[in-house]
Structures are given as C-alpha cells and as structure tokens.
Amino acid sequence: MARESNLTSLQKQLGYSFSHPEALLRALTHVSYGRGQPGTHNETLEFLGDAVLDLAVSDLLMRHFPDKSEGDLSKMRAALVNSSALAEKAARLKLGEALRIGKGEERSGGRAKRSILAGAFEAVVGAVYWDGGYEPARRVIERYFDSDIAGRKLGHEDYKTRLQEISQMLFHEPPVYKLVGETGPDHEKRFVTEIFVGGKMLGRGEGPSKKQSEQQAAAMALVGLQKNETGGK
16 A cells, blocks of 8 residues: 555655655556545546657657657657556556555455556656656656666667567467568568467568568567557557
8 A cells, every 4th residue: 555655765766756745646546446436546647647658758769769760769669668568667666565456456466467557657657747747757757768778779689579578478478480481582582470479470570581570570569569558549
C-alpha cells in the first residue's frame, strides 16, 4: 500500500517533488482499489502518461538519431515503449510495493503483473505532467530512457536482442527465425525471413543478407507487439 515513506522515496528516485502529492497517490491507485469510482484511480493518468511518453521518447530519439527515417524512429520507439519495457521501469522504481490495489488483485499477485506495473509507470508520468507540465515529465522520461537509447544505440541488432527479451517474458520461449525466400543473382541476393513464436508468425523482413532480413523481421515483430499491447493505436 502507498505509504508516506513510499511516496517520499519515489519522488527522490523520479527527481521530481510533487506540488500536489494527491496526484502521485492517484497514479498509484489501481481501478480495483476501493469502489473504483472515476477520478479516484489511475486510468486517466495512464492515458495521459502514454501520450507524454510517446512524445518525449520520440523527441529523445530524434535528438540522438537526427538522420534516421520516420520508419526507423517508429521501430526504435516500439523497442523502447511497450508494456514489458515499462514494467521493467516500474520494477526499478518499486511501484509494485507502493500500489493501492484491491483484495482480489492482491491475492492474484497483482503487484507483479506486467500490465498493472506498466500502467502504473505511465500513470506516474501522467501525474508528473499534470502536476508540473511537460518539461518536468520530459526530464523524468529522459532519466529513465536516455541510457537505453545512448548506451545500446538501438541499431538493428538491438531489435533482435529486444525481441528475444520480450519473447521470453511474454511467451516463455525464444523467437524462431525461418528463411522463407531467396531471390536474385549471387551479387544481388535478397533474403526473406519470418519470425515465429509458438507457431505464430510475428514478423517478416527482407534484406541483402540473412542477418539483415532477420533484423528487419525483428523490428516489424516489435511494432506488431506494441500495437497488440495498445489496442492497435
């Protein structure tokens, strides 16, 4: 349950002190808590935080990679902003310990559920925006995403690495890459690769080498997973 010590510690980790602490408390209140009346839980703050995250991460990516295309930037953002990645950020902040959740969710392990943790992280970002505006929210997001962008550099190989991590977390098995096409003369070969997890195809990529076709397929799979997690938006 969210206690004063939890809230104080969380604000220190965020690097932001709330003018209206009730906004942070609301961000940590799951819809299952209490009567779940509108305005008392974090769903609208989650909605707000999702939009702020998309904007701030897009801005960060453009600053780090000014020469990248819109398509590349979209794939990079998909690798960074998805429920698995956000749940990891929430775990770093120990949001699970601070959450106010209903008894049913408590019994079913709600404090460790990926969807609840990811939603709580988005809600906290939304609360910072609501309390202090875009710039404080941008700084919080930069605090938690800049090293991911700068350190890993998000090259194409990173798409495969990130997909491997997400596949293990969501499906408990690694993705399987299958070469399904090979065309052209030796000096202009084109390879087509498809990715499968649990027998379901998640992505398809094409490139002048097997490795590049796998990288492209992984990038497309990440975009598809993000759309599934956000209801296709």
